[in-house]
Each structure stands twice: as C-alpha cells, then as structure tokens.
Amino acid sequence: MSEVTICNLALSHLGDTATVASISPPDGSVQANLCARFYPVARNSMLEMSPWGFATRRAALALVTNPTLTIAQAVDPNAERGTWKYAYALPNAVVNILGVLPADAPDDYEGWIGPADRTSGPPYPQGYLPVPGAPSYTPQPYSIEIQADGTQILLTNVCDAALRYTTIITDTSKFSPLFTLALSYLLASMLAGPILKGDAGIAAAEQQLGLFKAFKGQAEASDANQRKTNVQPAVSWIRGR
Numbered sequence: 001m002s003e004v005t006i007c008n009l010a011l012s013h014l015g016d017t018a019t020v021a022s023i024s025p026p027d028g029s030v031q032a033n034l035c036a037r038f039y040p041v042a043r044n045s046m047l048e049m050s051p052w053g054f055a056t057r058r059a060a061l062a063l064v065t066n067p068t069l070t071i072a073q074a075v076d077p078n079a080e081r082g083t084w085k086y087a088y089a090l091p092n093a094v095v096n097i098l099g100v101l102p103a104d105a106p107d108d109y110e111g112w113i114g115p116a117d118r119t120s121g122p123p124y125p126q127g128y129l130p131v132p133g134a135p136s137y138t139p140q141p142y143s144i145e146i147q148a149d150g151t152q153i154l155l156t157n158v159c160d161a162a163l164r165y166t167t168i169i170t171d172t173s174k175f176s177p178l179f180t181l182a183l184s185y186l187l188a189s190m191l192a193g194p195i196l197k198g199d200a201g202i203a204a205a206e207q208q209l210g211l212f213k214a215f216k217g218q219a220e221a222s223d224a225n226q227r228k229t230n231v232q233p234a235v236s237w238i239r240g241r
Contacts, residue, residue, distance in 0.1 A: 001180050002172055007035035010187035014195055014204055034194050042187040047166055048095045050220050054174045060103055061088035061161045064153055084155035096166040100142045103162045178219035185212035
C-alpha cells in the first residue's frame, strides 16, 4: 500500500470522497496539501511509539570525544575517567533507542549460574554484573546529549557498544497490514480538524484517535508475535563455556 493509498484511506475514514493522486509533490488539491503536511508526522509518530520489528536496526557505534572526560580533566588534569566511560556518535535517522549492548551480545539479558560468592575467573567486561540464577533483563545505562555543534552523542559505560534502535522507514511495503491500518486512523485524526472544521472536526478527530488506539494495540500484539528472544548470557566468556 503506497503513501497515496494510505492518505486516501485516511480521507475515506472521514467521509471525504476526494482522491489524492500525489503528495510528493502534492497534486494541487487541498487534501493532497494536507496529506503532504501530516503524513510524515503521523508515520514517524507511529514508528516512535513501539519497537516495530520491521523498523529495528542494530549498528556498531563509533567513538567520539567524551565530554564528561574533558570536563573532568579541566578540573583535574590527571583524571582518567569522567561520569561516563565512553561517548559514541549516533547513527542517522534514529527515532527511538531500544538498547545499548556489547557488540557480541545477542540481547539485553544477563545471567550466571553459579555461587553468589565468585572470587576467581576473568573480570566482568562491558559493565555487566552477572548474578546467580536465571537470566534477567539487564538494560545498560546510557544518556543522550547534544554537542555544541548540534550533533547528538550517546554516553554509556559499555565498551565496543552496539545500538539497537528504531529507524525511519519510508518504504510502505515494509509496513504490516495492521500497522498500515492504524497509521491511516492516526492520519485521519490529524486531518479531521482542517477538513471538517469546528465541532464536527473535533468530534471526528476524537473518534479516529480512538480507532487508532484500538488498531495500534492489535498491530503491536501481531508484531510482538513475529519474534522470540532466545535468552542466553550476553558475556562472551560465559557463552563459551
């Protein structure tokens, strides 16, 4: 289903019989101009709301100058570490960060089967602290900050970090049918005011938003069923046993 088809579906939810031919560039109609304005907003908002499998990527991160270390050394020239150990540049088109983890880790789970008092063996790398018992969800801490030049960086204590994140997907063929349907209702809620205006527009926007929430829930459930986490220790020396 193309962007234009999604826009026409959204218009049909509002009872608008107009048929948009193009939104990039707009075909000159009022409806096309509105869809060109609101469709990217609705799409990107949907992508940010959930960890959609079709929009999830993983990428190794590149180190950049660590501002926390720079500040620490301004106070103490001998300082070796700042508040955060590492700073990384973010990939392009990051909509939502899902997890920061070592490059060789399959997921954010960690566990160690053994006695609680462990006094031998290699040190725990990557900031992980394995615990006795079954693996548990152990997200690594991080912070996103803005540099003076406007670029975003990620601060974390994970060495050789990889990033799992949601990215902007413009290819509508990647969207699931339920995602597409939910997106059409979200777009309709945005178009209702400008197209219907007044109290009718407000009422229609609320109605479309309610339908969006219902179909979004179904889309999330279906998307979650498309993957299964294989829980295993994320530290390589434990996995190698």
